[in-house]
Amino acid sequence: MLALPEPKADILARRDEIVAGLRAILPASGVITEPLRLKPYETDGLPAYRQIPLAVALPETTEQVAAVLKLCHSIGVRVIPRGAGTSLSGGATPLADAVVLGLMRMNRILEIDYADRCATVQAGVTNIGITQAVAGNGFFYAPDPSSQLACMIGGNVGMNSGGAHCLKYGVTANNLLGLTAVTIEGDILHLGGNHLDAAGYDWLGLITGSEGMLVVVTEVMVRILRGPEGARAMLAAFRSNEIAGQCVDAIIGSGIIPVALEFMDRPAIHACEAFAHAGYPLDAEAMLIIEVEGSVAEQDDLLDRIKRLCEPFEPLSMRVSQSPEESLAIWKGRKGAFGAVGRISPDYMCMDGTIPTSRLPEVLRRIGEMSDQYGLKVANIFHAGDGNLHPLVMFDANDPDSFHRAEAFGADILKLCVEVGGCLTGEHGVGLEKRDLMRFQFSEPELERQRRLKDAFDPAWLLNPAKVFPLQDKPRQAA
Amino acid sequence: MQTSFTAEQLRDPDIQSSNKILRTCVHCGMCTATCPTFVLLGDELDSPRGRIYLMQDMLESGRPATAEVVTHIDRCLSCLSCMTTCPSGVNYMHLIDHGRRYVEETYTRPWHERLLRNTLVRVLPSPSRMRWALTAARLAKPFRALLPGGVFGSRLRAMLDLAPTHLPPRQVVNGVHRADGTRRGRVALLAGCAQQVLAPSINAATIRLLTRLGYDVVVPPSAGCCGALTHHMGQHDPAMAAARTNIAAWSAEMAGEGLDAILINTSGCGTTVKDYGFMFRDEPEQAQAAQISALAADISQFLSRIGYAPTRDPAGLTVAYHAACSLQHGQSVTAEPKTLLRKAGFTVVEPAEGHLCCGSAGTYNLLQPEIAGRLRERKLDNIRRTTPDLIAAGNIGCLTQLAGAGLPTIHTVELLDWMAGGPRPAALPA
Secondary structure, eight states, X not given: OOOOOOOOHHHHHTHHHHHHHHHHHSOGGGEEOOHHHHGGGSOOSOTTSOOOOSEEEOXXXXXXXXXXXXXXXXXTOEEEEESXXXXXXXXXXXXXXXXXXXXXXXXXXXXXXXXXXXXEEETTSBHHHHHHHHHTTTEEOOOOOTTTTTOBHHHHHHHTOOOTTHHHHOOGGGGEEEEEEEOTTOOEEEEEOSSSSOSSSOHHHHHTTSTTSSOEEEEEEXXXXXXXXXXXXXXXXXXXXXXXXXXXXXXXXXXOOOXXXXXXXXXXXXXXXXXXXXOOOTTOSEEEEEEEESSHXXXXXXXXXXXXXXXXXOOSEEEEOOSHHHHHHHHHHHHTHHHHGGGTOSEEEXXXXXXXXXXXXXHHHHHHXXXXXXXXXXXXXXXXXXXXXXXXXEEOTTSHHHHHHHHHHHHHHHHHXXXXXXXXXXXXXXXXXXXXXXXXXXXXXXXXXXXXXXXXXOTTOOBSTTSSSOTTOOOGGGO | OOOOXXXXXXXXXXXXXXXXXXXXXXXXXHHHHTOHHHHHHOOGGGSHHHHHHHHHHHHHXXXXXXXXXXXXXXXXXOOOHHHHHOSSOOOHHHHHHHHHHHHHHHOOOOHHHHHHHHHHHHHTTOHHHHHHHHHXXXXXXXXXXXXXXXXXXXXXHHHHHHSOSSOXXXXXXXXXXXXXXXXXXXEEEEOOSHHHHHOHHHHHHHHHHHHHTTEEEEEOTTOOOOSHHHHHTTOHHHHHHHHHHHHHHHHHHHHTTOOSEEEESSHHHHHHHTTHHHHTTTSTTHHHHHHHHHHEEEHHHHHHHHOOOOOSOOOOOEEEEOOOHIIIIISOOOHHHHHHHHHTTOEEEOOTTTTSOOSOTTTHHHHOHHHHHHXXXXXXXXXXXXXXXXXXXXXXXXXXXHTTSSSOEEEHHHHHHHHTTOOOOTTSOX
């Protein structure tokens, strides 16, 4: 069980003063302080970790965010930025002496510029909300995390979110043009803009994936793309996880880049089929969803080549989607996969390691062995094309022993990813969950540089504390 | 999710059911995005996930409901959009039903709130009292401005605003309506309560259409309100009593000449009748209730099943199809009404944000007029952007809520009946 820091008694003692300060900045409905009403804010998409915060603030403008941060900075209150609260790594887990800064009221589309192919939105707009705003004109926003229906763009920037279609289009960092962000002192920064590369240091590269620990992002300018002429998905079913893994390796190794290449194993196939009724192959041990796009001729050519690449692996079946509705159902199952596992297990922990695709068969075999060793079932659902694994370790939160085993199992999977040349996180962020594994990934000098970077933005480490760095790590000013 | 009910608490069948639901939830948060109140208010507490959390805490603690929790439970529309979205299959409907009942049993509302709720419970399910109340409301409309401010006054104003300016004449549909020509089967129709008073033309169109298609239509005189209105207000006993009366009435028909289906043309009621099997899971009527739920069908489902064909030339009208939440989320009936309307020759357009509630939600527009009003405007904006000639929906609540905005609101079945030989709907300008 990961430890959370002890709340600071002096901050708890100044609770009334902090609340009064928040009330002076925000309307009554934007400040939550009653214990009963704070409870639903005690956790995010990783409900194994919980702590009721001191207060919740729900600003509606960048200026309000700046005022809240300034107040918290002046008193020394820790701040937990929160979007939709869908983080699977505990990125928004609160602390008892911290203010949760929820950005979900900042949900306006500010500007859409088709001539320059960009959209500017507030941080609390959902990922899919951007695509919905521009779809009428044939455009879309490419990164598509599976939680895209609910997750918010501010959080996507914080975690550098990916998604199934990132194999072709890249992750959040590759689709970001500009940001408005607020520092812990309450200064408002305007970074990047509608032009290629930005002046000075690569601000956007620095802030994307910084997990709410450097600044609070309030507005985001993203690249929007013209949608493809068409797209088609196919399903290929295999006799074992390893064989499906070999097939992924063969497809990627051939130089073809499908727009998406997704992997699901037997437990995942069954859970998702129950939700999406997509006609998934229930007899298979593993299945690939392979999507190609372009003109019809281009799609046909690519699908033919992919089918030929699959054949040596003796697929149980291969099915090409025949209609947009069929493709939609296929993706509905995949996008709802994590939640759908709720049908077969009361709780799960979703891992997010990334490995070189050539190591897939071996890693899948070893995850299977660990599953037997720990006596816990695992469902594998992941972005196979870019080697981003999402093994879902199933456990029962009402049984503490099973939870502890799940934690150890998860840590072993991530260590394995690092061991084969990969890393701890592909798109969910380190958050709370993978904090203590950072020393496994990074050497002390590498971690030290990251800590000094944090110091430069937030010397007292008030922003999103207890995340990313192992808990023993301290700001320089405390040393 | 983790739960911490004691063995003692888990002996209560309602707690048992809710525990199972809570354990299915994995707290992924997908539901927040499609919840109308979260979209409007931007607060986890007004999202399904937040309410699930509040209800879990309330039920686990075993303490009486508090004012804070009641506020957020009351703001839930029970539109069940979250259930369509939920990948884990969380039965939010059964959980919130339990939550509302727990609130009613443990929490004392302020006097004006009780007065209002008790009045609604007595009036809405009874066509005669409803008729009387609407007449009174019509007479009171000129004095609207004299109402006090505050929550109480705003709710009274909401009621006056929703009351129609004139009431259609009473029509009695009880009894058996014989099939025209060769008889293909026999169905029961739930005549409903509020709908009978507000728009008797809906039942009339349903009966004409079904008899024309060769079905005997039975409306047992003893059947009445389905119980949904009281059920959604957490009033368990009146809801069960209403349902029990219907179960007895329809069971008698099933045992007599038999029924091929129990048809409902108000989707809000349909969701509840389809849930009788669950509501009576521990009651002596369990088997009959389950049988009735299995036989229950929305009119659009039944017409799709038996085949519908128009006899008139297309009217050349563009219909904005408004999916009632109880139909699309509560019963997962989505394609049938649109397919039927297209078959009948209408151009069907679907407004954006079709998954969001219009704010009607049973008694919601009377109890939460502010949120209901904002949802109505949002819905109408989306509808207007499709430049339709009229709005069609399968639920009287939505039709009343969206009326008065310059677009005729007409029940799907009235349009289908018209194109199959029935009269032109009165709401449609000539």
